[in-house]
Amino acid sequence: MPSRSAVPDGKRPTLSDLAARAGVSVPLASMVMRGAKGPSAASRERVLRAAQEIGYRPDSRARLLRSSRSHLVGVQFDLRQPFHADMVEALYAAAGAAGYQIALSAVAASRSEQEAVETLLADRCEALILLSPHAPAARLAELAAQLPVVSVARRLRPLAEGVDVVRAADDEGARQAVDHLVALGHRDIVHIDGGRAPGAADRRRGYKSAMKHHGLTSHVRLVPGGLTEDHGAAAARTLLTDSSRPTAVLAFNDHCAIGVLDTFLRAQIPVPDEISVVGFDDSHLARLAHVQLTTVGQEARQLARRAVSRVVARLEGGATDDEREVVVTPHLVIRSTTREPCRS
Amino acid sequence: MPSRSAVPDGKRPTLSDLAARAGVSVPLASMVMRGAKGPSAASRERVLRAAQEIGYRPDSRARLLRSSRSHLVGVQFDLRQPFHADMVEALYAAAGAAGYQIALSAVAASRSEQEAVETLLADRCEALILLSPHAPAARLAELAAQLPVVSVARRLRPLAEGVDVVRAADDEGARQAVDHLVALGHRDIVHIDGGRAPGAADRRRGYKSAMKHHGLTSHVRLVPGGLTEDHGAAAARTLLTDSSRPTAVLAFNDHCAIGVLDTFLRAQIPVPDEISVVGFDDSHLARLAHVQLTTVGQEARQLARRAVSRVVARLEGGATDDEREVVVTPHLVIRSTTREPCRS
DNA sequence: CAGCGTTGTTACAACGTTATAAATCGAATG
DNA sequence: CATTCGATTTATAACGTTGTAACAACGCTG
Numbered sequence: 251m252p253s254r255s256a257v258p259d260g261k262r263p264t265l266s267d268l269a270a271r272a273g274v275s276v277p278l279a280s281m282v283m284r285g286a287k288g289p290s291a292a293s294r295e296r297v298l299r300a301a302q303e304i305g306y307r308p309d310s311r312a313r314l315l316r317s318s319r320s321h322l323v324g325v326q327f328d329l330r331q332p333f334h335a336d337m338v339e340a341l342y343a344a345a346g347a348a349g350y351q352i353a354l355s356a357v358a359a360s361r362s363e364q365e366a367v368e369t370l371l372a373d374r375c376e377a378l379i380l381l382s383p384h385a386p387a388a389r390l391a392e393l394a395a396q397l398p399v400v401s402v403a404r405r406l407r408p409l410a411e412g413v414d415v416v417r418a419a420d421d422e423g424a425r426q427a428v429d430h431l432v433a434l435g436h437r438d439i440v441h442i443d444g445g446r447a448p449g450a451a452d453r454r455r456g457y458k459s460a461m462k463h464h465g466l467t468s469h470v471r472l473v474p475g476g477l478t479e480d481h482g483a484a485a486a487r488t489l490l491t492d493s494s495r496p497t498a499v500l501a502f503n504d505h506c507a508i509g510v511l512d513t514f515l516r517a518q519i520p521v522p523d524e525i526s527v528v529g530f531d532d533s534h535l536a537r538l539a540h541v542q543l544t545t546v547g548q549e550a551r552q553l554a555r556r557a558v559s560r561v562v563a564r565l566e567g568g569a570t571d572d573e574r575e576v577v578v579t580p581h582l583v584i585r586s587t588t589r590e591p592c593r594s
Numbered sequence: 595m596p597s598r599s600a601v602p603d604g605k606r607p608t609l610s611d612l613a614a615r616a617g618v619s620v621p622l623a624s625m626v627m628r629g630a631k632g633p634s635a636a637s638r639e640r641v642l643r644a645a646q647e648i649g650y651r652p653d654s655r656a657r658l659l660r661s662s663r664s665h666l667v668g669v670q671f672d673l674r675q676p677f678h679a680d681m682v683e684a685l686y687a688a689a690g691a692a693g694y695q696i697a698l699s700a701v702a703a704s705r706s707e708q709e710a711v712e713t714l715l716a717d718r719c720e721a722l723i724l725l726s727p728h729a730p731a732a733r734l735a736e737l738a739a740q741l742p743v744v745s746v747a748r749r750l751r752p753l754a755e756g757v758d759v760v761r762a763a764d765d766e767g768a769r770q771a772v773d774h775l776v777a778l779g780h781r782d783i784v785h786i787d788g789g790r791a792p793g794a795a796d797r798r799r800g801y802k803s804a805m806k807h808h809g810l811t812s813h814v815r816l817v818p819g820g821l822t823e824d825h826g827a828a829a830a831r832t833l834l835t836d837s838s839r840p841t842a843v844l845a846f847n848d849h850c851a852i853g854v855l856d857t858f859l860r861a862q863i864p865v866p867d868e869i870s871v872v873g874f875d876d877s878h879l880a881r882l883a884h885v886q887l888t889t890v891g892q893e894a895r896q897l898a899r900r901a902v903s904r905v906v907a908r909l910e911g912g913a914t915d916d917e918r919e920v921v922v923t924p925h926l927v928i929r930s931t932t933r934e935p936c937r938s
Numbered sequence: 939c940a941g942c943g944t945t946g947t948t949a950c951a952a953c954g955t956t957a958t959a960a961a962t963c964g965a966a967t968g
Numbered sequence: 969c970a971t972t973c974g975a976t977t978t979a980t981a982a983c984g985t986t987g988t989a990a991c992a993a994c995g996c997t998g
Contacts (some may be wrong), residue, residue: 262718262740264954275978280956290976306742310716311655312665312954320655327684335673339702351713354698358683369695372654374606396606396649469997483884512884517860534674540827540856554668618947624986656984659953777957871985941997948991954983961978967971 256285263306265375272300273544283308310351314374321350327381329358332533333548334381334501339403340554343378345369345405346415348562367393377561382448398564400557403548404448405575414564415575416557420449423546423580424456425463427528429502430582432464432511436498436526439466442475442485442510453530457500475502482509489515497525497591504529504536504545511541511587526588542586552578600932607650607837616644627652654695658718665694668714669907673702677847677892678725681746684898685723693904711737720745721905724748726792731757742908745899747892748792749919752789757906759919764793765800767890767924771844771872772804774888775927778934780842781810786819786829786854787848797874801844819846826853834861840937841869847888848873848880855885855931886930896922905928 267278274293274372280338282289282297283306289297289403300306314320323345327334345352353373355366358450363385371376377398383390387553393399394412401415409415424441431439441457444450454472461470475485486509489495501507507529514521519525527546529536563573598846613623617651618637626633626641627650633641644650659663667689668758671678682698694748697717699710707729714722721742727734731754737743738756746760753759768785797818801895805814819829826845828854833839845851851873858865865871873889880887900920907917 266954274955276976280954281977284956288976293976309608309659309716309718309954310713311718315653315655315659315953316955316957318983329679335702338673339704342700342702342705352953354700356682356686358679358696360683362688364998371950374653374655386977389740409987426931478882479885483882491606509868509882509884512856512859515856516884518862525951536854538822539824539854540860541823568940609986620984621949621986622947624984625947628986630986637946638977653984656953657986659955659983660985714954737975894947939998943996946992948989949987950988950990952986952987953985953993957980957982959978959980961976963976964974968969 254592262309264309265306267304268300268306270295271304272297275546276322287452288448289549293380300321310417314444317565320374320376321564322353322373323350323374323558324353324355324367324375324378325381326357326363326366326370326378326383329356331506333531333550334536336533336550337381337554340550340557340578341412344554348558350558350562350582368454371396376565379557379561389484402413402557405452409574414560414573415558416553417449418548418553418580420452420580421456421459423548423582424453424500424528425460426580426582427546428457428460430584431498431500431526431528431588432460432466434498434526434588436591437466437469438471438494438496439469439498439500440471440489440496441500442473442482442502442506444506445474445476447477447502449556450502457472460492460523468551475506477503477505478511479505479509482506483513484509486510486513490514490519495525498588500528500530502530504531504533504543507543507545507587508535508541509542522587525590526591528588531581536583536585544588545583546580548580549578605735606653607648608653609650611648612641612644612650615648616641627831635792646877653868663909664718664720666696666697666717666719667694667902668717668719669725670700670701670707670714670722670727673700673793675726675876676849676879677894680894681725681898684894685902686709687899688895688902692902694902694906704811705726712775715740720909723901723905728792742905743905746901748898753918757802758904758917760897760904761793761919761921762892762897763921764796764924765803767842767874767926768797768800768894769807770843770924770926771874771890772801772808774928775842775844775870775872775932776804776808776810778842778870778932780839782812782815782831782840783810783813783842784815784817784840785844786817786826786850787923788850789820791819791821791846792848797846815840819850821847821849823849823853823856826850827857828853830857831856834858834921839869842872842932844872844874846888848875848877851887851889852879852885855887864933866931866933868936870935872932878925878930880927888929888932889927890924891927892924916922 265279266276269276283295327338355370357366359362377401382403390413391410399413403417443454453533472486473533475481501510507527510527529543532545537544609623609877623641626638671682699714701707701710723744726747729751734757735754744759746763746771773874776859787798792832817829818823845854851871876889882891
């Protein structure tokens with residue numbers, strides 16, 4: 251059995267081990283380790299060297315236990331949604347910059363939102379950031395009675411008491427996509443929607459109003475879709491059997507768009523030559539070299555920053571009620587799946 | 595400002611609030627909350643009701659701080675790899691069943707393995723499960739000197755002192771794929787490899803030896819690939835420009851296979867009619883209705899279970915050295931991208 | 939009814955850290 | 969030389985929980 255640390259008894263070294271080694275008191279060692287001002291340069295160096303030698307590492311639990319503030323923000327995300335991966339990454343950065351740590355809790359087929367939230371609460375998070383939560387609004391309000399809660403990408407109407415919302419302007423995103431397609435000369439633009447998924451209603455609305463704005467109300471056409479490749483593929487197959495095929499498709503999200511692309515490919519309908527396709531999210535899928543999907547960017551960075559700053563405002567008392575709902579403007583990323591229609 | 599809890603001062607309720615409310619002592623309340631045997635049914639009920647009333651929730655940090663055992667296993671995973679998502683989900687289940695909790699720490703473009711591990715250590719995990727770690731073996735050995743470390747899917751040769759390995763039999767998986775293709779009548783089977791990615795060398799070896807076993811040594815052909823769709827697409831393009839096109843392709847993983855499929859589709863080469871494609875991992879990508887990729891299943895459940903039981907054995911003293919490397923046998927999942935070659 | 943084991947409950951100390959206040963020290967002041 | 973000051977260091981007490989050991993109350997045996 252190999253020795254597991256530089257301290258004799260095999261335990262993980264503690265502050266008092268460190269202090270003993272450096273020949274100083276425990277509080278002084280603590281001050282050095284957390285970079286507080288006070289210790290002299292000499293002590294500082296001595297302690298740091300000792301820390302190096304015995305492999306000391308602060309115990310964040312004890313640390314958090316002691317200080318009433320935990321500076322810990324819980325993040326609930328869905329393992330199956332690539333967009334959440336982008337968000338989590340951005341959240342690490344945003345929280346770090348604001349001096350907060352993140353505790354992750356995943357939702358998956360075999361792990362409910364309920365469980366995910368329970369563990370975050372047990373971990374003593376000061377606030378929760380929930381990525382597209384599905385929990386009923388009442389449940390969110392109940393949580394918000396205990397601690398600040400931010401719902402990302404899920405709109406709440408009416409705003410549940412105490413729950414903040416940070417989301418992209420989905421309607422505006424859809425509008426931009428339609429504008430782009432119309433500018434290229436398209437008129438027969440179909441929207442494959444997301445059903446009851448968060449954001450789907452807004453995207454539908456944005457699509458419709460943009461079409462109307464361009465005088466294309468009679469060309470509005472919605473096809474039921476969903477969040478996955480399979481939904482997109484199914485919707486695309488519906489379009490194929492149609493007599494009047496559209497010249498452009500706006501899909502609910504990138505996944506869905508990929509399903510559409512794939513189906514068209516199989517049917518030997520060249521994209522974008524015969525039909526243009528636009529996605530939504532700008533997930534890494536869209537950026538793949540062989541896909542190069544034109545899509546509406548959700549600005550994960552921005553969303554993450556706003557969510558964190560909202561949380562910080564709540565926790566540190568700078569929260570104002572006019573920011574209960576933060577809406578970030580998305581922007582269209584034009585790649586290679588859109589161009590002017592061939593038979594215009 | 596709404597009240598945030600049922601306790602007057604607005605703080606989160608503690609065990610002593612609970613005890614006061616229930617009219618019992620703090621230790622008794624503690625025993626009830628953690629389900630220890632001892633308290634009478636009456637006390638139990640009284641405490642539980644009080645907990646309900648004031649919304650008490652145990653503070654896991656204080657809990658862990660007190661008990662020397664933390665029953666916490668740190669898991670490092672990569673947000674960008676879908677296979678890791680499957681593993682994380684399976685790990686939640688496996689750890690829960692063994693009475694352990696999981697702390698997640700993500701790796702991403704802007705977050706290094708180093709950072710991920712640092713936070714897990716600070717959180718006082720008792721052991722680490724690292725999903726395909728890229729850190730040098732020396733670094734892993736260094737970690738293993740502090741606590742049990744399991745490397746999942748990344749083989750270590752020679753076994754680093756104290757680091758356990760749990761992985762799929764990549765060579766065996768590749769062999770199964772080749773056997774399947776040969777049984778269908780294929781001879782010109784190309785392997786698009788994963789370069790230096792974990793497992794790539796084994797898969798290459800398995801491919802080669804299986805080909806040899808079938809007397810197809812002269813048909814062995816390796817094309818440099820990688821882990822992403824783009825790698826697969828690039829490799830497929832190489833194949834297309836070739837004079838002698840293979841009748842089957844074994845890709846390094848599902849992502850790569852999807853890139854291959856896509857490229858063939860664009861080139862109007864029907865799969866599986868003209869060419870068969872096999873992936874690796876059986877990630878959810880492979881299961882998509884419009885993909886239906888034949889692939890080698892990695893058995894995330896199994897891997898997770900074995901990783902956790904390995905960790906538990908180490909922590910609870912049942913570890914034997916003959917299990918330093920656990921190899922799980924993968925199995926081929928036959929879907930719709932393979933069939934007999936057309937010109938056999 | 940003394941002695942005993944059971945059952946339920948409690949007091950106390952500890953986990954590793956940090957906030958607070960108090961102590962030490964040399965130097966500079968009056 | 970006593971005093972005050974700033975800079976550094978230290979003692980002490982918490983944070984919320986749990987393990988240990990001690991304690992009370994009870995019915996039982998002999």
